[in-house]
Amino acid sequence: MESLELFLADCQHQVDTKLDQLLPSEADSPARLYQALRYSCLAPGKRIRPALTLATAAAFSGTMDSRRESECAIYPACAIELIHTYSLIHDDLPAMDDDDLRRGIPTCHKAFDEATAILAGDALQSFAFEILSQADLINVQSRLEMINTLAIASGARGMVAGQAIDLAAVGKVLTLEALEVMHLYKTGALIEASVVMGALAANQHDPEVLGHLRSFARSIGLAFQVQDDILDVESSTETLGKRQGSDLANNKPTYTSLLGLTGAKDKRDQLLNLATQALRNLPNTDTRRLQQLSEYIISRNK
Ligand code: GRG
Numbered sequence: 001m002e003s004l005e006l007f008l009a010d011c012q013h014q015v016d017t018k019l020d021q022l023l024p025s026e027a028d029s030p031a032r033l034y035q036a037l038r039y040s041c042l043a044p045g046k047r048i049r050p051a052l053t054l055a056t057a058a059a060f061s062g063t064m065d066s067r068r069e070s071e072c073a074i075y076p077a078c079a080i081e082l083i084h085t086y087s088l089i090h091d092d093l094p095a096m097d098d099d100d101l102r103r104g105i106p107t108c109h110k111a112f113d114e115a116t117a118i119l120a121g122d123a124l125q126s127f128a129f130e131i132l133s134q135a136d137l138i139n140v141q142s143r144l145e146m147i148n149t150l151a152i153a154s155g156a157r158g159m160v161a162g163q164a165i166d167l168a169a170v171g172k173v174l175t176l177e178a179l180e181v182m183h184l185y186k187t188g189a190l191i192e193a194s195v196v197m198g199a200l201a202a203n204q205h206d207p208e209v210l211g212h213l214r215s216f217a218r219s220i221g222l223a224f225q226v227q228d229d230i231l232d233v234e235s236s237t238e239t240l241g242k243r244q245g246s247d248l249a250n251n252k253p254t255y256t257s258l259l260g261l262t263g264a265k266d267k268r269d270q271l272l273n274l275a276t277q278a279l280r281n282l283p284n285t286d287t288r289r290l291q292q293l294s295e296y297i298i299s300r301n302k
Pocket of ligand 1: 091096
């Protein structure tokens with residue numbers, strides 16, 4: 001098996017190439033919108049969610065030829081990245097977190113204007129579902145289930161609910177349980193959908209298997225957020241100063257504010273153990289890449 005570094009670089013390349021091909025052409029959309037869509041989508045994100053989709057599909061590749069499985073999985077991988085990018089554009093707006101920088105470059109509303117940023121986010125959201133509905137390499141049942149999975153995960157019972165809970169919590173003290181619920185929706189739901197859609201791309205519909213994958217994804221989704229909070233604290237004590245748009249800087253409740261830095265690290269490691277246990281419940285599945293990705297998520301430094 002190639003190294004995780006190579007796998008992540010390959011995922012980034014595959015996603016960037018496919019998004020470049022799929023995004024509306026200059027002739028199809030107004031110039032400013034076209035530029036904003038490409039500006040935000042092709043900015044250097046880590047592509048963690050697409051990597052989870054591609055790695056999950058590959059874990060079931062024993063049942064399919066591996067080239068075909070990755071040809072199928074690239075569509076949900078791009079769809080999830082489009083929803084993620086839309087969420088970042090909207091999250092950065094003055095009405096929400098009001099951030100100036102994203103992925104090391106000016107946020108969409110700073111580089112363009114607020115109205116264009118709102119429209120770019122709206123367009124990316126619809127575009128994710130357009131891509132899934134048209135991915136005719138994937139059978140109709142899997143495609144429909146992917147659309148359903150992504151719609152639930154990104155909407156008022158998923159990411160948007162999490163964002164609403166988060167906005168209502170600014171300046172308040174939350175219990176650990178309430179913080180967990182918020183993150184399960186806000187960042188966890190899309191991470192869960194990334195994994196489930198990877199399995200669906202490999203034509204895996206067994207409810208028991210999908211249940212174990214969901215448990216795995218929920219643990220790494222929370223671990224992702226705990227690590228994000230740890231990075232906020234660690235970067236705020238370094239000479240470079242606070243991370244742009246950090247929850248710490250925005251006076252939002254965090255794992256480190258509730259548990260302290262050491263407690264947050266323990267929590268993160270416990271979540272990794274839970275994720276590992278969930279993967280062990282999947283017989284006849286090569287989960288090594290998913291395990292590596294979990295370890296990367298909790299040890300990443302950006
Ligand atoms: C506006 C509807 C709506 C939802 C926004 C996910 C979200 C909900 C906002 C993101 C705010 C944020 C910075 C949360 C912290 C965790 C997180 C999702 C970080 C960004 O994800 P990465 O690290 O980013 O995967 P890249 O740039 O690598 O894709």
